[in-house]
Amino acid sequence: MAIVRVGFVELWVRDLEKSLEFYQGLLGFRLEHREKKAAYLRGYEELEWSLKLTEAPFPAVRALGFKVDSEEGVRALQDLAAKEGWPHRLEADWGRPEVLKVQDPFGYPLAFYFKAEKLPRVLQRYHEYRGPGILRIDHLNVFSPAVGEATRFYQEVFGFRLTEYTEDDEGRLWASWLHRKGNVHDIAFTNGEGPRLHHFAYWLPDPLAVLKAADILAGAMRTDQIERGPGRHGISNAMFLYLKDPDGHRIELYTSDYLTVDPDHPPVRWSLNDPRRQTLWGHRTPKSWFLEGSVLLDLEENPVPTRPSVLQGLPEHVT
Numbered sequence: 001m002a003i004v005r006v007g008f009v010e011l012w013v014r015d016l017e018k019s020l021e022f023y024q025g026l027l028g029f030r031l032e033h034r035e036k037k038a039a040y041l042r043g044y045e046e047l048e049w050s051l052k053l054t055e056a057p058f059p060a061v062r063a064l065g066f067k068v069d070s071e072e073g074v075r076a077l078q079d080l081a082a083k084e085g086w087p088h089r090l091e092a093d094w095g096r097p098e099v100l101k102v103q104d105p106f107g108y109p110l111a112f113y114f115k116a117e118k119l120p121r122v123l124q125r126y127h128e129y130r131g132p133g134i135l136r137i138d139h140l141n142v143f144s145p146a147v148g149e150a151t152r153f154y155q156e157v158f159g160f161r162l163t164e165y166t167e168d169d170e171g172r173l174w175a176s177w178l179h180r181k182g183n184v185h186d187i188a189f190t191n192g193e194g195p196r197l198h199h200f201a202y203w204l205p206d207p208l209a210v211l212k213a214a215d216i217l218a219g220a221m222r223t224d225q226i227e228r229g230p231g232r233h234g235i236s237n238a239m240f241l242y243l244k245d246p247d248g249h250r251i252e253l254y255t256s257d258y259l260t261v262d263p264d265h266p267p268v269r270w271s272l273n274d275p276r277r278q279t280l281w282g283h284r285t286p287k288s289w290f291l292e293g294s295v296l297l298d299l300e301e302n303p304v305p306t307r308p309s310v311l312q313g314l315p316e317h318v319t
């Protein structure tokens, strides 16, 4: 099978109107379709929806979606799930007739799909852009209590490639960045209580758009939803801004990382004690960023139980 890229995230939210006011109203996502309790959104570059919001009793994450290169690829993943005994089933969604839901051995609710109805191209309809100009989904970042194990598994079983990683002095892996599409990551694993979603990220056109997003939040008197940034990451070299949505789900607005398509691209090692890894300019990261995340749902829509990390403590520069 060949995973092409991260494709979508499906969130449970408590109040759909409130969430749409944030994602569509402030951030300018395009709302493409609404059903009774669900909304489907996308960025201006995307030809398929990439964010599904469903009104539900509590905030959670129902699916972490990945685009696969063919129907045969979806079949191969289905065969693998059956052979390994992972919970799985086929579902249909709006514009996606065949979505393979799989709960992987770590508890992450994955969704694999190929067939998708294409939406009209709006990339150059600049007069319709709203907010900072959200272009496309870029990556997912998940908490894992066993980063080393998960990283090896995603490399060996799903074919992800490592671009950067954080290690302590004893050589233990604290975080990893893995890609399929040719930039720094489609998924990252972060040490912490898990499995949980740490954040999902969307690509913006340039660093000025990141600043514009911060201005929009400030103008709307919503600074309480700015958790971290704007800044530049050491890891990935990208410009970033982290926001909390009305349910506490964390979204990163992200731009300007680098190309990693060479098959022999060497991974970058960061020391856990290097403060430049998280913000190149040395700014401290708030504690909430290390601790708070979104609950995942299993295939029966029950919260996936979490366990604490085997690696305890926070890097000393963190406050």
Ligand SMILES: [Fe+2]
Pocket (backbone or CB within 6 Å): 139, 141, 199, 201, 252, 254
């Ligand atoms: Fe990120």
